[in-house]
Amino acid sequence: MPQRVRGVIAREKGAPVELTTIIIPDPGPGEVVVRVQACGVCHTDLTYRDGGISDSFPFLLGHEAAGVVEEVGSGVESVAVGDFVILNWRAVCGQCRACKRGRPQYCFDTFNATQEMTLEDGTELTPALGIGAFTDKTLVHAGQCTKVDATADPAVVGLLGCGVMAGIGAAVNTGNVSRGDSVAVIGCGGVGDAAILGARLAGAGIIIAVDRDLQKLQWAKDIGATHVVNAAEVDCVEAVQAITGGFGADVVIDAVGRPETWQQAFYARDLAGTVVLVGVPTPDMTLQMPLIDFFSRGGALKSSWYGDCLPERDFPTLVDLYQQGRLPLERFVSERVELADVEDSFHTMHEGKVLRSVVVL
Incomplete structure (x- = not known):
């Protein structure tokens, strides 16, 4: 059944973000529902809020995230329920001219979930970078999930989902x-x-x-x-x-x-x-x-x-280096905040007081 969860949205250009109830549909073919454990506050989310990317309001913000796969749709084989994953916005198709030439990091047809997450009144939400992770749970394409070491700190390794990578x-x-x-x-x-x-x-x-x-x-x-x-x-x-x-x-x-x-x-x-x-x-x-x-x-x-990255190649390697103490990713986490603190975190970021605020759920 569809689930009602909390989510942070930008309803209109320049307006303060809102913490409200959103509806997560059951995953369809190729889709998964991820229980979000942590999500970084990235400048791209602020740009979405301020209308600097598109005018497809309302936006479901957040994209630098890590969490646990909770449900999978039909045909999903790359991840399973219980897997700890980092979300990415470059789910490569494997079929476009870049992929077929052995350059999947330049994929021209990356995947997102087909179904829409909505507000309670049925208003469709536009997820930031096809993810939308300032929420308890989110719906993404299975290709947007990269399985990594489950013992890693979600607040740290989730930042590989965008800025750090x-x-x-x-x-x-x-x-x-x-x-x-x-x-x-x-x-x-x-x-x-x-x-x-x-x-x-x-x-x-x-x-x-x-x-x-x-x-x-x-x-x-x-x-x-x-x-x-x-x-x-x-x-x-x-x-x-x-x-x-x-x-x-x-x-x-x-x-x-x-x-x-x-x-x-x-x-x-x-x-x-x-x-x-x-x-x-x-x-x-x-x-x-x-x-x-x-x-x-x-x-x-x-x-x-996106650092010309290939998530399935780069994320596990970088997480392993972090776990070995050879890559100090933890230094990017300036503070850990709650879901209701996103708007305040935008101000903190704009003032240059942090490298990253991270929402921990």
Whole structure:
């Protein structure tokens, strides 16, 4: 039978979120119901609330989540009732041209649940990133569930569902950071610090954190940055070049996603170096630069979507590294809050006081 549970929704653009009752249908073919144990408060959820992604209100917010499979629909074989899973928004199809070329991380036809979750009056909800996890339970496609070590802390490993994976993957998968490389990361919030952690995991020799906020620079240093640059006080391009012997970094990751930070990343890299854009720009942003600069510097200019990750490959590996004490993912959890605290957590995040608030259910 359909279930009545609590959920946090954004009813209209810019309005405070609401904790209300939502209806979870029985899982259909290929679908599962997951009992959510923890869900991170990501900036993407705030962007949904403020109408920055679409106007398909009301939204069921939340997507950086981990929990336990409670029910499965027909045809589901990849997970079973009782499995501990991390939710993801890149359930690859296996049939599109990217998948058939052996590049499933670029899948063009990812899966979501077919049925809709609703309010009590039947109003259909749009789940954030096809997940909707600020709720006691959620309905997703089975491919959105990745089984991992059940002894892991849900509040920590659930963050792999979006921001932390995006950052780590930007360094490891997209940037192809190698042992001994020099890496600069512009913007040291949750995604930027995860990129620093990814660079450290890959064995980078120099890891430069760039930000204008002293607290964020301290967080970056704690995560693994070898150098910090306060962009409010110095020219960050000149600073990165000075740290790298005048050459620039092998890989520069823009975790902000603004034209000015992308240009800084471009000029802060070494000749034939790599720029990775993982910060998400808004549709109105434009870039104007001399074309000759692109030609004369060579190298690679890349965008990183979800860290170019493949959840079934990357999530279990990263969780195992965390469990072994080799990947300090717990440092991203700044506070644990309740479901009713999501709106307050948005304000805390906007003020730059946390890396991640995590809702624990």
